[in-house]
Amino acid sequence: MIKTGILGGATDTTAELLRLLLHHPDVDLRWVCDNKLATQRVADILPMLAGDTTMEFVEQPDWQDLDLVFLCDEEASAPDNLALIPQSVKVIDLSTRYRLTDEQDSGFTYGLSEVNRRRMVHDCMRISCPGDVAMALLLALVPLAKNLMLNSELHATVVVGNAQATTGSRVSMVPTEQYADQVEELKRVLSAMQSSFHSAIHLTAMHACFARGLLSTVYFKSGVEVEMVRELFEQYYDDHNFTFVIDHEPMLCDVAGTNKCLIHISREGEYLRVTSAIDNRVKGGVGSAVHAMNLLFGLHERTGLML
Numbered sequence: 001m002i003k004t005g006i007l008g009g010a011t012d013t014t015a016e017l018l019r020l021l022l023h024h025p026d027v028d029l030r031w032v033c034d035n036k037l038a039t040q041r042v043a044d045i046l047p048m049l050a051g052d053t054t055m056e057f058v059e060q061p062d063w064q065d066l067d068l069v070f071l072c073d074e075e076a077s078a079p080d081n082l083a084l085i086p087q088s089v090k091v092i093d094l095s096t097r098y099r100l101t102d103e104q105d106s107g108f109t110y111g112l113s114e115v116n117r118r119r120m121v122h123d124c125m126r127i128s129c130p131g132d133v134a135m136a137l138l139l140a141l142v143p144l145a146k147n148l149m150l151n152s153e154l155h156a157t158v159v160v161g162n163a164q165a166t167t168g169s170r171v172s173m174v175p176t177e178q179y180a181d182q183v184e185e186l187k188r189v190l191s192a193m194q195s196s197f198h199s200a201i202h203l204t205a206m207h208a209c210f211a212r213g214l215l216s217t218v219y220f221k222s223g224v225e226v227e228m229v230r231e232l233f234e235q236y237y238d239d240h241n242f243t244f245v246i247d248h249e250p251m252l253c254d255v256a257g258t259n260k261c262l263i264h265i266s267r268e269g270e271y272l273r274v275t276s277a278i279d280n281r282v283k284g285g286v287g288s289a290v291h292a293m294n295l296l297f298g299l300h301e302r303t304g305l306m307l
Contacts, residue, residue: 004021004293006069007034009032010037020304069090073095077097093129094289110189113295138185148194151197161213173204174207214278220272226265250277259279260278
């Protein structure tokens with residue numbers, strides 16, 4: 001059993017992570033730490049967990065015999081807190097703090113399993129999970145970068161579920177600056193896979209009034225036929241467990257609550273168009289973290305994630 005703790009309290013991330021860990025067959029969840037909420041019942045603060053756990057928040061983490069800790073917010077991942085974690089304890093960070101850092105400087109490996117799986121299986125101690133927008137767009141582009149096919153500007157549109165962002169049936173535009181770090185994530189990973197990639201990335205982001213889900217579409221000039229591109233995608237994701245190429249435009253209801261990514265490839269004139277759909281809270285968040293945990297501890301990738 002993986003003896004596990006969570007740093008970070010009253011957040012949606014903590015609630016979603018607990019939803020998965022409480023039912024994971026190989027996890028022994030020891031504590032959830034938030035000194036401001038100490039002694040309060042987790043389910044009272046995070047109502048989605050009512051009936052699932054009787055745990056209480058603790059004031060201080062207990063590192064004795066611990067194997068792994070999840071960091072669920074920016075405060076938990078602060079350098080002062082990180083310095084208190086024993087070197088023997090593996091760390092998976094769900095905040096934004098270490099996504100753009102150099103691994104040699106920070107010790108954090110970028111946790112996109114579909115790219116860094118081999119690294120994560122063999123010699124990682126600290127993982128930084130990707131952002132949700134970066135995750136959806138990377139899964140739509142990585143096979144192309146692997147085959148040196150990104151040679152023009154990228155135009156991307158993402159619609160992100162956020163029930164608190166709107167009322168009624170409105171969709172609200174989001175300042176692009178809000179996702180600037182995730183665009184940088186995208187550039188770094190694509191450039192690492194295709195050193196010749198230096199093209200601009202134009203992102204349009206929107207929040208919509210559904211509770212969960214992220215739909216992305218990216219298009220760019222390419223003369224390669226759709227059938228050939230699809231074959232490259234299927235080859236790349238053949239031995240991955242959560243990303244699938246499908247024959248029709250993906251719908252968010254097909255991925256909501258799951259750790260899957262569904263991809264569709266099409267053409268519009270001279271532009272190749274790739275659409276991807278994920279659950280931004282699972283595949284774009286805690287599912288990625290649990291996937292990373294499975295790799296770190298030698299479990300099958302799907303363990304606890306067949307949702």
